[in-house]
Amino acid sequence: MAIKTQTMNKPVMNTQSLIRQAIACFNQNDPQQGKALLQRAADAGSAAAVLYYADILFKEDRLAAYKYLGQQWQRGVKGTLHRRALLRCFFDKQNSYTNDELFSDLHEEAIDGDIQSIVALISVMQSADVSRYYCALLQQFSPELAQQLLHASYTVQEASVTSTELSQAFSTGLQGWQQFNCEKINSDIGLVVAKAALTDIECRYMMLRFSSLLQPSQIVDPVSGTAKQNPYRTGSMVAIVPEYLDWIALGIELKMSAFAGFARQNGEVMNLIHYDVQQRYLPHFDAIVGDTSTLSSQLRNGGQRQLTVLAYLNTVSAGGETSFPKLGIKVPAQAGDMLMFRNIDAAGKLLQASYHAGEPVQAGEKWLLSKWVRQGVTDYGTFAYG
Ligand SMILES: O=C(O)CCC(=O)C(=O)O
Ligand SMILES: [Fe+2]
Numbered sequence: 001m002a003i004k005t006q007t008m009n010k011p012v013m014n015t016q017s018l019i020r021q022a023i024a025c026f027n028q029n030d031p032q033q034g035k036a037l038l039q040r041a042a043d044a045g046s047a048a049a050v051l052y053y054a055d056i057l058f059k060e061d062r063l064a065a066y067k068y069l070g071q072q073w074q075r076g077v078k079g080t081l082h083r084r085a086l087l088r089c090f091f092d093k094q095n096s097y098t099n100d101e102l103f104s105d106l107h108e109e110a111i112d113g114d115i116q117s118i119v120a121l122i123s124v125m126q127s128a129d130v131s132r133y134y135c136a137l138l139q140q141f142s143p144e145l146a147q148q149l150l151h152a153s154y155t156v157q158e159a160s161v162t163s164t165e166l167s168q169a170f171s172t173g174l175q176g177w178q179q180f181n182c183e184k185i186n187s188d189i190g191l192v193v194a195k196a197a198l199t200d201i202e203c204r205y206m207m208l209r210f211s212s213l214l215q216p217s218q219i220v221d222p223v224s225g226t227a228k229q230n231p232y233r234t235g236s237m238v239a240i241v242p243e244y245l246d247w248i249a250l251g252i253e254l255k256m257s258a259f260a261g262f263a264r265q266n267g268e269v270m271n272l273i274h275y276d277v278q279q280r281y282l283p284h285f286d287a288i289v290g291d292t293s294t295l296s297s298q299l300r301n302g303g304q305r306q307l308t309v310l311a312y313l314n315t316v317s318a319g320g321e322t323s324f325p326k327l328g329i330k331v332p333a334q335a336g337d338m339l340m341f342r343n344i345d346a347a348g349k350l351l352q353a354s355y356h357a358g359e360p361v362q363a364g365e366k367w368l369l370s371k372w373v374r375q376g377v378t379d380y381g382t383f384a385y386g
Contacts, residue, residue, distance in 0.1 A: 015046035050077050058087055081105035082117045090250045099171040113141045120247040126199045128169035130161045149204050178258050186327055188353045190342045194259050197338040203313040205248045207367050210272045213238040222290030225297055232282045235275035242384045256309045256371050260340040265381035268372045275366040281358035283325055286372055287343035287350050302374030304348055310339045311369040319362030326353045333366050
């Protein structure tokens with residue numbers, strides 16, 4: 001009982017503990033109390049509580065959330081304008097914002113030294129010359145990251161541009177998200193490549209940010225339905241779970257859904273995959289096949305895997321293609337290219353020609369992202385995108 005007395009005597013102004021209590025309230029279906037606790041933590045100066053509160057508010061009233069985040073920025077809470085841009089760009093189903101609003105939120109945060117906002121701006125505007133302005137900012141605020149992401153050096157002096165030019169380049173960059181340079185390769189399985197769909201920054205950022213989280217790759221065992229290591233598939237991977245969904249990862253998810261034409265709610269979690277020399281994924285189907293008892297449990301989460309979308313993050317100089325042995329096709333892994341194909345036909349029947357492999361890497365390494373898309377809404381899709 002001593003412990004209890006102690007906590008009762010001590011006023012709980014530890015904001016971490018308030019947030020934990022708030023989470024418990026949300027889990028116990030007491031959102032009013034949860035929100036009150038978050039507000040206390042926010043008033044006590046916790047930026048994490050402010051952002052969390054805004055996310056909760058967004059689900060009830062998105063305009064109120066935008067207003068709240070703007071007010072918190074005025075109070076000096078960092079990261080709030082970045083979060084507002086993120087909510088608007090990736091989660092606002094009514095599109096109640098302008099590109100100028102997105103831009104000015106990210107720009108304000110960027111000049112204040114927010115690395116995430118600087119990276120977001122560079123990524124959107126990469127092809128525009130004026131993006132040098134933000135490259136120089138990144139170099140100023142985080143020289144090490146600048147070196148790894150940009151592979152070039154910039155100085156602030158060489159990049160004096162007007163905010164109108166920057167804003168226009170940002171808008172043009174955003175429009176480019178929905179435009180793809182497509183090459184149709186095979187119509188039996190709708191095999192299409194979008195050349196250079198991801199920017200260099202997106203590719204490098206994903207490798208840099210998530211490489212330390214890689215774990216040996218696994219395959220879902222068709223008998224038990226659980227994921228296990230299997231000699232069929234070597235290499236390593238990490239699932240980009242909702243808590244990792246930052247601007248860059250969200251942008252890539254959006255590009256994948258725009259390119260392959262699916263609702264983001266139907267996607268499984270995106271995986272980052274890495275193969276070292278000699279590592280590979282032997283020929284397989286992505287569609288769920290197996291005996292009927294385990295099939296039904298796996299199919300419960302959104303139905304069959306209708307589509308596969310891959311995005312190569314680096315160029316493999318030898319080997320490492322995605323091959324389709326029944327079609328005699330090998331797609332080379334080239335940085336920024338996205339690939340899509342169908343695993344089932346319109347009637348839901350397995351497409352035999354979708355049988356494919358990740359060929360052994362012969363030189364260097366291979367990095368890619370993969371997304372399997374179900375016929376319906378998945379748990380991941382619901383959690384991440386509502
Ligand atoms: O590595 C590749 O090219 C293919 C990956 C793959 O087939 C998968 O992740 O399902
Ligand atoms: Fe596959």
